Amino acid sequence: METMPEIIDLAIVGGGPAGLTAGLYGARGAVRTVVFERAMPGGQIITTDWVENYPAFPQGVNGAELGQLFADQATAQGADIKMFVEITHIERRSDGIFVLESADESFLARAVIIATGSVPRKLHIAGEEEYTGRGVSWCATCDAAFYREKIVAVVGGGDSAIEEANYLTKFARKVYIIHRRDSLRATAVIQQRAFDNPKIEFLLSYVPTEILGNGSKVTGLKLESTKAEGERVIELDGVFEFVGVDPINEIAQGLTPLTDSGYIETSQNGTTKIPGLFSAGDVTNTTLKQVVTAAGKGASAAFAALHYLENE
């Protein structure tokens, strides 16, 4: 006789700050909680050198280390973290049970929290694809050391862009910050640090239009003024892109409504339009996308899911 497959109480897709906090709260709610992570736990903060705005770390904390701490705490409270399992499809059966599929296995769950997060956005300009890994990068902590005494540009004006520009000055001789507007969006304290840094030069009201190279690596960047002041070309060795993120929403498409920008529509509590389906973190329609808000929303979604499981 075939054995009945296990039905997980709470399945969480994505092991970043939102998913791991949801895992912590789910496990503490004494329901069988499984977190599916396609790689290793931690999420996007893995690529962050120093997280200075997550409370209770007065000196700041390394991003990869913080990710591991999130995972350790969820595990210690009984959450089961399944690494290298990428959920590619979710369906809700007529009996209300969710079927989650990975490449080689399927899982059943009573409630699901989607916390798949987001990925750094690309500029989609000429030369970007060709020179990825040869001068074009999305991870300053990974690649800064290859740019000792070189010239690089950071594209973007938000917190990530300006923080990473500051970090890059530890290695590079000069760092351009290129931003399409005439003022930055980053938090005041981070902006000030960049303004005070003699290695940083601002090229505001410019957008990159082409990454130039010599066939094997990046040699320059073509810019166009957003104030009709024409084109210019700067010589450099590397381009670091921090122009926002795109939600990882593939498994939610067709399952629950998304916003025009592709974020999962959720209530304050993390509920979606679908009973038993919840969502939290960067994949949802929240304005502030920070580790602390992802963790908070993960807790809310788990709380709502526990309530759902009790009353199911």
Added chain:
Amino acid sequence: MADLKQVTDASFSVDVEKSSGVFVLDFWATWCGPCRMMEPVLKEIAAENMPGVTIGQLNVDENPQTAMKFEVMSIPTFLIFKNGVQVKRLTGAMPKAKLVDEIKGA
């Protein structure tokens, strides 16, 4: 999980250039989060003992010559060699299934 072949500047020519079959070389460093994320993935793939496939690692801090020779400027970078000749170059962390597909297609 299996151990990965540790390649250095000194051993590169013997380990990789004179190797037969497929050699996957991971350029990494201790300070790179996504590199640390890929390490267990590589060890899992190595443990599967795909026929004719060797998985190795090269620490870019300790072995800058090889990294410079291949103009590696982002890590992790995975170079795939076939009978000692580079046939593929992949950049960034990726799911295990994708890397396995790339290795099979080499």
